[in-house]
Amino acid sequence: MPKTMQAIVKPRAGAGLELREVPVPTIGAREALVKTRAMSICGTDLHILHWDPWAANRLKPPLIVGHEFCGDVVEIGRDVTQIKIGDFVSAESHIIDNTCDLCRTGNGHICRNTKIIGVDRDGCYAEYVAMPAENLWLNPPDMRAEIAALMENFGNAVHTGMATPVVARKVLVTGCGPVGLMTILVARAAGARSIYATDISDYRLNLARQLGATLTINVTREKAIEKIFAATDGEGVDVLLEMSGAPSAIRDGFALLKKGGAAALLGLPGKAFEFDLGDLVILRGITVYGIAGRKLWDTWYEARGLIRSGAVDLSPIITHKFKMADFEKAFATMESGESGKVVMIP
């Protein structure tokens, strides 16, 4: 085992990231050391790169960033029994306390004391990463590394797409970034009757159509409300899966929901905005699900089921691959809007 490794680091408060030589982490009794095979970039990583108010308020540099990855277990702590050296694993990025009231009642995904790798402790943009063994998810040995790296983020899509039944129903996905695109795959695999998708990027809307969206709308040029009411004979949709966080998309999405419909919201607006709870939710008998993280571990089992049956193929989502050393190009590509998911190789 080497003593040092390459890692992408937030060196100090402020914008920017650096590739650095840092010590290989040591592990605790219930942890494992994972040699990374592939890592993917999330919107959160862009917030960290730019040091936005959320990042400035939460991160304590220096810190290795990144939280989506897969790799091989190369060392395990004394008390680890559920995995072994040589296992090929993905990882849940939320480390929970297992003792709070939420963890004890099936709500570990919103644990009162969650720590996220790459945010609250060292992350995975590195050659090695230390993880609690219970956070590791065993993959089949022959799974492709790019796909395995996506499992954590795919879990967000699965958690959203499973919040309410979509089978035989009309579904609207607002926002076609990588998680939105994966949500389209989930909705299609789960038997949605039709999938309407909105975004501001033609590149992403093209991908959405290839992945199974029935109709896509670029809201910079077209009115989603008009087009989708027209496409549904004025009925609107049964289910809204909101992946953008944009207030206008949220408002349009609710306006397009049928009375009695359901909305699952994952996209984060970032701050308060004018919202008509009365007309959009109350008077129309809508049910709204706030979606955070992935259910531990229900969502992971569901994600596994969708992948292994072949119902979902994540390959088309991965549009770009870079060496970790070229991380600046990788981040720029992710930010361009002209990409699906961007993967890095250590």
Place this chain on the structure above:
Amino acid sequence: MPKTMQAIVKPRAGAGLELREVPVPTIGAREALVKTRAMSICGTDLHILHWDPWAANRLKPPLIVGHEFCGDVVEIGRDVTQIKIGDFVSAESHIIDNTCDLCRTGNGHICRNTKIIGVDRDGCYAEYVAMPAENLWLNPPDMRAEIAALMENFGNAVHTGMATPVVARKVLVTGCGPVGLMTILVARAAGARSIYATDISDYRLNLARQLGATLTINVTREKAIEKIFAATDGEGVDVLLEMSGAPSAIRDGFALLKKGGAAALLGLPGKAFEFDLGDLVILRGITVYGIAGRKLWDTWYEARGLIRSGAVDLSPIITHKFKMADFEKAFATMESGESGKVVMIP
């Protein structure tokens, strides 16, 4: 049968109501004529009195107003089989089409073509009212008329209080108007561990305590967030039942919800307001139920069960009774904030 009757009428566009002599209504083949015994006043009736924008936009005067009542069936149409002359009935005020997709899938309470008595057709503030037979609900002959008149409005409280389990849970009721007070009774009957209640009227908060609220907070003088976090060891509540429609109460209510908690919203804010969907709903994994009307007829059966078992006694909610001829006093009392439910007798 007399030819004419006394009725409270909105005579023309604009504020105000009048007591008038009008023709006794005639009935259709599937309707029944009900001689009223008691009627109660709802917040909606105050909007109609004052001719607010909602009322101005929806009502087509002249119109007999009022939608909460009970009475005796005195005549039935040719095709009526489910009730008979002499039955003592309450009534569902929403007349639905039974043929739209919502009616056909258990969502009649949000039918696409709902007509409400006293709003879209003649109402019940009168000696007689014509109703579709299917909208009538049979009461036991010995039920008190004031209680029977409240069944429709009590249904709003039952619908809200049953939207999510409250048994053994900590519940917050924001807004202690008559429906809020009835919701406290429902939550108590359904086994809530504790019931926190907020309002701006000491009169109503006193009533709330008498009806079983564990702790009440007058938000004009005290901070609900501080007091309720203190009372719950910083945990917050499991369930929010929002009955006020006030943006500040809605925001506080969500802020007091535990992660993973549920909110049922009945109070109408009237217009859009600044709301932080991200922090208050999404990141915390909250489920929100928009509540409209009463489920047809699940809510009525539940309401009946709660009343007949004695688990709920609505008597203390009825604080004032007037003759219909004194309707101006009745409305003023309702508007003062110094009342529970106000009942009128024809």
Place this chain on the structure above:
Amino acid sequence: MPKTMQAIVKPRAGAGLELREVPVPTIGAREALVKTRAMSICGTDLHILHWDPWAANRLKPPLIVGHEFCGDVVEIGRDVTQIKIGDFVSAESHIIDNTCDLCRTGNGHICRNTKIIGVDRDGCYAEYVAMPAENLWLNPPDMRAEIAALMENFGNAVHTGMATPVVARKVLVTGCGPVGLMTILVARAAGARSIYATDISDYRLNLARQLGATLTINVTREKAIEKIFAATDGEGVDVLLEMSGAPSAIRDGFALLKKGGAAALLGLPGKAFEFDLGDLVILRGITVYGIAGRKLWDTWYEARGLIRSGAVDLSPIITHKFKMADFEKAFATMESGESGKVVMIP
């Protein structure tokens, strides 16, 4: 309009059916007259043919039999508004009272006073059939008649397959008669991870594989328990969809369910049998759904969604077609076990 028509009739108590010339039915104010285009044969019709104890106990001959069909509306009663002459319709065979407590609480499919066409009143194996207008379901004009005739029976499969989520889950379908085969289509469309299917007919198991079953087992030659535990690494399945009514299949199905799993039961065992509720249901925390008929009208909307999106194609289910005059051949084919669904043309 002709005065008489051809119809398949149970002329008197006892086995057998006859093709007869009978009067064209007249309709009531809320009924419609439908000229049939296609009819399909159900297991129930075989019970009626053979006059088994259930049939002997329930039917009052003479009676036109049959309850699965589609056709064109040629006449409507005075009070009919929801459909019009020329509409191409399928039909819900259960005529409900709309007034009992079950109908009024979203359980019309188990109405206390259900009357079934072809069982409790004249059925559809005829050139014309009178139906309550509310029992008719509007089809697109270009839908194939054989498919439209299957909608009612397909509803049984949809009701069963939707009773509990199957997406990303391992599913066992016991019984591959026509409804079992349609249930395989539903499970596949709804995203099941794998579908295991059992039967005693190789013909039907072949069909099952063509329709998407992952693994089929002929229980006359192979042990379902061994094969399916082997195929699931000893875990068993998440969901049982029981379509056979055979006690041995029911017992094996429950034995193969994972702890915490769910079973939806549609197949009727016909009488009591030895069943180990303790080991098979209670100790293992299983949830069991008894499935009767189709939810009115939720199931029909779901069935429509699955068909129109192309997620389900019923064509391969229809293996034989006969003229109504050849009904004896049609019934014999249905009974042979060497068929999918058998359709008759008037």
Place this chain on the structure above:
Amino acid sequence: MPKTMQAIVKPRAGAGLELREVPVPTIGAREALVKTRAMSICGTDLHILHWDPWAANRLKPPLIVGHEFCGDVVEIGRDVTQIKIGDFVSAESHIIDNTCDLCRTGNGHICRNTKIIGVDRDGCYAEYVAMPAENLWLNPPDMRAEIAALMENFGNAVHTGMATPVVARKVLVTGCGPVGLMTILVARAAGARSIYATDISDYRLNLARQLGATLTINVTREKAIEKIFAATDGEGVDVLLEMSGAPSAIRDGFALLKKGGAAALLGLPGKAFEFDLGDLVILRGITVYGIAGRKLWDTWYEARGLIRSGAVDLSPIITHKFKMADFEKAFATMESGESGKVVMIP
């Protein structure tokens, strides 16, 4: 700390138990040592006393028996953080692996590798017991020891009573042993409209009435089906809570359920019996919940909520108290049918 302690022991295969002096247990890194204050007797303990086939097949003597207790933490292992010395605790008797698929998806109560204290490892009928720290439940210091000892068994009643909503519904509890009696308390607290209860012991039926049963039936003298249909105007009940395991009670219970109703089954029949799944479950659209153990830890939170709010008072359930040295009298009392819950004091 003493070196030895008194304990009730199954010394060898065969009927009978002995009070013995045995070593005080030592604890592991994640365990705690609890000095017992009170223990209660469960039906399972009677099976162990008599060495029935289940016990003979599962237990490996010598073994300290007993699994219901409360006490004070007197020592904690190196890695224990969630409790501390001096805490007054009850305990979940099921020790789970936390790593199987069931534990990882909110089904720890049916873990694939459950070990039960007093069955699979040393139990609590002793002065001291070693427990995994995560199995301990913190009680308020002033809670009465007899009540605290009952929390685990009360959890069975809560799990059953919460399986399906009972608020405003008619409930039948079949079996009024201690868990049945506690289930009556749960149903009452949760707002049941009426509670019908059956048993074969007048002593227990008397207790049932005192605790809130609306109507009790001794099935050795009266027909439950006649009496309960009469009491419900022929409608039957909405919910069955089956606590007896007796085939006749199970059959009657299902026969009394309304179409569309729900049954939660906890009582274990012990072996297969003739059951008419078709008539009793399938054709009538019944939902059945198999109930095992207590949900970890949802049920414990609910149990706590019911006790602390005062909605449930377990005191009347505890009819007898003995010193542990008099365990033979305690067991005989429990077996007589003339008791509620029997508690022992070390």
